[in-house]
Amino acid sequence: MRKKTDVLSVRPSSVASLCEVVIQSDWQNKIVYTDASGSRFLFGNLVDAVTGINLSQQTLDDFNELAPGDREKLDGLTAFAIGKPTAAVLYYVTDPQCPYCSRGIEDLRILAEEGAIYVRFLLFPLQSHQGSLEQCIAVVCDGKGVDEFESGYRSDNQCEKGRRLVASGIELLKRNGISATPTYIFSDGHYYSGYLDMTDLLKRMKLVR
Secondary structure, three states, X not given: OOOOEEEEEEEEOOOOOOEEEEEEEOOEEEEEEEOOOOOOEEEOOOEOOOOOOEHHHHHHHHHOEOOHHHHOOOHHHXXXXXXXXXXXXXXXXXXXXXXXXXXHHHXXXXXXXXXXXXXXXXXXXXXXXXXXXXXXXXXXXXXOOHHHHHOOOOOOOOOHHHHHHHHHHHHHHHHOOOOOOOEEEOOOXXXXXXXXXXXXXXXXXXXXX
């Protein structure tokens, strides 16, 4: 059975013989390149040899954006937060068994303690991680924070409130093309999936450290 694929955009690429096609497949935005006939496809990143800029990622950054109505729902889907609420807001999509997520949280803790950012955590348990869903629900039900989440907190408390919050978060994120952790969602609704080092994160948030 073929998976459903939606075509979001078709336009000429910076390579004269190729067209750039943005698709959504498996709840994720992706780029493929094709010739004028559309009979051949090329998968991978197009990188400027002089500047080193990933041109494919630049295009995805434009498309990786939450719908305006969904941005307003993020606060209500927050499981816990760190930092000062008056600082620049960042939403962090994470899974309790994701090693790159933990690496990202280490950076976020530093920036939150410095007062640079206020981080709201959205829980996105991956199906490939056994028990991750139950961990996320327990954290919400028992009112735990980032420390317990990072230490692998578990309990048998699978309350309806926790189930609803985690399920609603998963549904909203998937609807907007987010299917991986960690994912950083910025205040303008744009997002980036994958670990960002502190320098790149501050650059994307237009913050000077």
